[in-house]
Amino acid sequence: MEDLDFLENATASFADIEANGDPVMPLPFDRPKVGRAVRVDAPVFNPVTKDVLKVSNIIYEHHTDGRPPDRAYWVGRKLKKCIFGVVKECTILRFRNDPETPWEVTEHKAAGKIMSWQKIKDLQHIEDPQKEVAAMQFVSRAGTHPHVMGVLDVLQDEEYLLIFMPFCTSGDLFGFVQQAGRFPEPMARYWFKQILEGLSHLQRMGVCHRDMSLENILVDEYTRSVVIDLGMCLRVPFDSGDGEVRDVTGGGLRRLIKPLIPCGKPNYISPEILASDVPFDGFAVDLWASGVILFIMLVGLPPWEFARPEDPRFKMVSKGKLARMLESWKRPVSSLAADLLQKMLMEDPRQRLSLSEVKDHPWVVNDFASESITYQEPANGDEGWRG
Structure with a gap:
């Protein structure tokens, strides 16, 4: 999509989208491209120490055309559990084309999400990880983006679906807020700008995340944030100019989406998604959640439990x-x-800022701290809302 098309959509208001045509359903993602996984034990050469180690649990893609593997993953320690399995830290190996020591250690790491096909089958009514794979491949078609999680390889065997992703070293952004209590404004601005860059990429690709939250933003090397977890995202419908509804490559203005079942974390869900009886703008709901993210970074607490009229804070x-x-x-x-x-x-999405308006807001644009307040640690117990 040309930058001009992106600019038109980034500046478009809810009223512009509403006037563009009747609401439609989101578009499906293409089927994910999944390679065949091979799991072996093999000697691995360490170019730093010059040692050769016998390593177990090496995974790589088998190419049916006889090409050698591009890389392999030496599966290591468990990082965390996930609904369908585990996420493990992996060392990326380089193929050496040496029959005695076929693999060589590199300095690069990956996060390997190892999911059981049985659990996927049992829990597919809750979430479909294959859709997440398809979405991640979609948003990284032109290469991985520094602020949106893409994929390195997606593999499968009889037991597991395996997603290998770039490795982030420093936990999630929620942990940073929890540790600090709340951020001084210059620090909040630093992270918020990166979140906006991630949102800009998703909008360029015509994708609504639908689950933006501090927990879904990882931090790498304490300096870079990465939007993760595309399991609930939607492929936004756009006009193509010939009366048909297509994806973002159609080059037109996006359309409203018909009401869907609410999803996401309670604090971050927009009023129209909670109501689930009115059409919504996919980009607007992500910007709403990003507003909640900024609120929590600056205040140290969420604005409300649910954005409903009966909540006095929301009111x-x-x-x-x-x-x-x-x-x-x-x-x-x-x-x-x-x-x-x-x-x-x-509350009314017609009155909310567009992405361009948020990026152009003086608080975002100006790197100054003259209006920032004195930073104070919160009282004990203020972070129990994470749930």
Whole structure:
């Protein structure tokens, strides 16, 4: 898609999208491309120590045309559990074309998500990891993006589906907020700009994430954030100019999406998704969740449990009193930060800022701390809301 088309969609308001045509269903992703996994034990050469080690649990793709493997993954320690299996740290190996020591250690790591086909079958009514694979391959068609998680290899054997992804060293952004209590404004701005770059890439690819949250943003080397977990994302429909609905490559303006069953983490779900009875703009719901992310980074607490009218905090924000609410919490933010949060968290999506408007907001653009407040640690127990 040309930058001009991206700019048109990044600046488009809800009213523009609403006037563009009737709501439609999201488009399906293409079937994922999955290679055949081979698992072996083999000697591995370490170019630093010059040692040769006998290593077990090496996984690589078998090419049916006889080509040698591009790389292999030496599966190591468990990083965490996931619904269908585990995520493990892997060392990437280089093929040496030496029959005695066919593999060589590299300095690169990967995260390997190892999922049981049996669990996928049993739990497919909850979530389909094959859709996540297809989405990750879709958003990384032109190569991995620095702020959106892509894939290195997707493999399978009789027992497992295996996704190998770039490795992030420093946990998730929620952990950073939890440890700090809340961020000073310059620090929040640093991370928020990177989140916006991730959103920009997703919008360029015509994808709505639908589950943006601090927990779904990993940190690498303490300096770079990466949006992860595309399991709930949608392929946004666009006009093609000839009356047909296509994906983002059609070059037209996006369309509203028909109501769907609500999904995502409670704190981050937009009002229209919670209501699930009105059409929604996929890009607007991601920007709403990003507003909640910024709120939590600056305040140290979520704005509400659910964005529903019966919640008094949501009612206060929806009436334009976000700054007053934070004053009453004794957690004020600068006037510019409050203005940005208020305009991102408008109940009516017609009144919310577009991606371009958020990126052009003075709080985002100006790298100054003159309006930032004195940073204080929160009282004990304030982080129990993570749940």
